[in-house]
Amino acid sequence: MPVFHRHLTQSFPRVVRGEGCWLFDDAGKAYLDGSGGALVANVGHGVIEIAEAVGRQAAKVAYASGAIFANEPVAELAEELDEVLPESLAYSYFLCSGSEAIEASVKLARQYWRERGEAGKWKVVSRVPSYHGNTLTALSLSGREHYRAIYGPLLTEFPRVPAPDRYRRPHGDTWDGTAVVREIERQGPETVAAFLAEPIIGSSLGAMAPEREYYERVAEACRAHGVLFIADEVMAGMGRTGRWFSFEHFGVVPDIVVCGKGLSGGYAPLSALIASREVVDTIRDGSGAFVHAQTWSHMPVTAAAGVATLRYLKRHGLVGRVASMESEFFDRLEKLRAHPAVGDVRGRGLLAGVELVADRATKRPFARRERVAERVAAAALANGLVVWSNAGHLENGDGDILMLGPPFTVSTGEIDEIVARLARALDTTLGT
Ligand SMILES: Cc1ncc(COP(=O)(O)O)c(C=O)c1O
Structure with missing residues (x-):
């Protein structure tokens, strides 16, 4: 019997292992978990205790x-x-x-x-x-x-x-x-x-x-x-x-x-x-x-x-660590604004939202039928990065947001990698 997945026309990589900020599928591909899935994996994967x-x-x-x-x-x-x-x-x-x-x-x-x-x-x-x-x-x-x-x-x-x-x-x-x-x-x-x-x-x-x-x-x-x-x-x-x-x-x-x-x-x-x-x-x-x-x-x-x-x-004092990582995290995420579709980068601690727009000057959103957030998230996954996409938050049903929220143990090197992989996903989906 096939599994009734949420998306019925899509196939999913089969995850087999997790360690820290990383997930691995059955083909051995590594994914940097930039959002802890749906903002869940706060202490990271594979914590044995x-x-x-x-x-x-x-x-x-x-x-x-x-x-x-x-x-x-x-x-x-x-x-x-x-x-x-x-x-x-x-x-x-x-x-x-x-x-x-x-x-x-x-x-x-x-x-x-x-x-x-x-x-x-x-x-x-x-x-x-x-x-x-x-x-x-x-x-x-x-x-x-x-x-x-x-x-x-x-x-x-x-x-x-x-x-x-x-x-x-x-x-x-x-x-x-x-x-x-x-x-x-x-x-x-x-x-x-x-x-x-x-x-x-x-x-x-x-x-x-x-x-x-x-x-x-x-x-x-x-x-x-x-x-x-x-x-x-x-x-x-x-x-x-x-x-x-x-x-x-x-x-x-x-x-x-x-x-x-x-x-x-x-x-x-x-x-x-x-x-x-x-x-x-x-x-x-x-x-x-x-x-x-x-x-x-x-x-x-x-x-x-x-x-x-x-x-x-x-x-491990991880809540304090989140507070002390906030400025490094957002300083690095600011680099995403180099892409013209990034309208806003905001958040607190290790919780960030990146709002994507068709026109930065007027804040005009992409039409929902373009499924921009989902496409960028899919491109990120192909690059080995998990981000959480959120679509349709505006009154007319448009709106594209990418959520980031890595495990509280994330290193600055891993944050750099999140930014680099997401920037690449924006380029491949929307051009530079
Ligand atoms: C703010 C908020 N409240 C409630 C929920 C629902 O939680 P669950 O998916 O565990 O039912 C979510 C899930 O994303 C959420 O983000």
């Missing part, structure tokens, strides 16, 4: 239902997270994917308000463009027409406001946060349960970091109107931007945080829903149970991968 921790836990006890038993790796993971989180974020609930944890975060916000006697609060304000996952509520909350179009009748309508975009809209109400505040007021705060956003916007806006004032204003309005702030840290969290969580850059503390990807560095499918003491204690003292059971929640083996990954990050 993490693999062994996963294996040891599987041998001890692989599965015991989280609805019946507590287990040691889950308790340890909560402790490891507790050390790097603000004090108010006191509880963590473990799932497998970012999408699942986003769904769970919205349900938790809704349940919280209901248990406080405010049953009218259910809406979640999110932004366009944005990406919060591909399950139906996560997709409903995502501002990505490209992913949503054929599923329209299955999606729920939520209020959405334009995301802050320094490259295309550097001034005005979308940049300073007023658009969010106004939307909460327009909807009626008594109907709004939460505001959902990636503090530093990952793939959907190519590593865009708003100003501190944006979140100060939004967080203040959320507090004033009784709206929970859910931070989606699936891509930008776990050290990727040089802080443990990207909200730390803005001096705000969310009520709920969602993590995934780098939480286990790719060694097991693991996500976390982290919530404030106020939110969880309200439910504990009310109905006493979060109405969200899943077979794989609180799974010992995936939690063991998270514990080993967090300990590895801490022992």
Whole structure:
């Protein structure tokens, strides 16, 4: 039986091994993993101590239902997270994917308000463009027409406001946060349960970091109107931007945080829903149970991968290393601007977005039918470089972004190699 791959007309190289920033296929070709796949492989490939921790836990006890038993790796993971989180974020609930944890975060916000006697609060304000996952509520909350179009009748309508975009809209109400505040007021705060956003916007806006004032204003309005702030840290969290969580850059503390990807560095499918003491204690003292059971929640083996990954990050000081590599990384990436199709290079830490445009002076995007981001990513792969392409983030469905996010252990020589291979891919795809 053929495997049902996501792209049905394409053949994929068969990966057989990984080591550090490198992947190898069955023909022996080496690929420099410039994006950690989908921004996942934060500690690099082939870290034996993490693999062994996963294996040891599987041998001890692989599965015991989280609805019946507590287990040691889950308790340890909560402790490891507790050390790097603000004090108010006191509880963590473990799932497998970012999408699942986003769904769970919205349900938790809704349940919280209901248990406080405010049953009218259910809406979640999110932004366009944005990406919060591909399950139906996560997709409903995502501002990505490209992913949503054929599923329209299955999606729920939520209020959405334009995301802050320094490259295309550097001034005005979308940049300073007023658009969010106004939307909460327009909807009626008594109907709004939460505001959902990636503090530093990952793939959907190519590593865009708003100003501190944006979140100060939004967080203040959320507090004033009784709206929970859910931070989606699936891509930008776990050290990727040089802080443990990207909200730390803005001096705000969310009520709920969602993590995934780098939480286990790719060694097991693991996500976390982290919530404030106020939110969880309200439910504990009310109905006493979060109405969200899943077979794989609180799974010992995936939690063991998270514990080993967090300990590895801490022992090797890798989040600090990301912060200290930031300027070298971006200085080198700036060289990509030598190609006329590179409109912008931006990001924080070791998370970068390269926005490609047909005309740099007017910022006119390429037509989507040209599939520029995908073609450049394919040319890069042929050159032995993995980059993550993101297409269609603009309102009319155009938009080409390449995401870079190498493992935190990347060397300066490897960064030079990423830049050289990507520059070559731009030349071969678009000319010089
Ligand atoms: C910001 C953000 N949120 C949520 C998700 C969904 O995570 P997953 O693919 O693990 O379901 C992603 C995935 O790319 C993401 O980047």
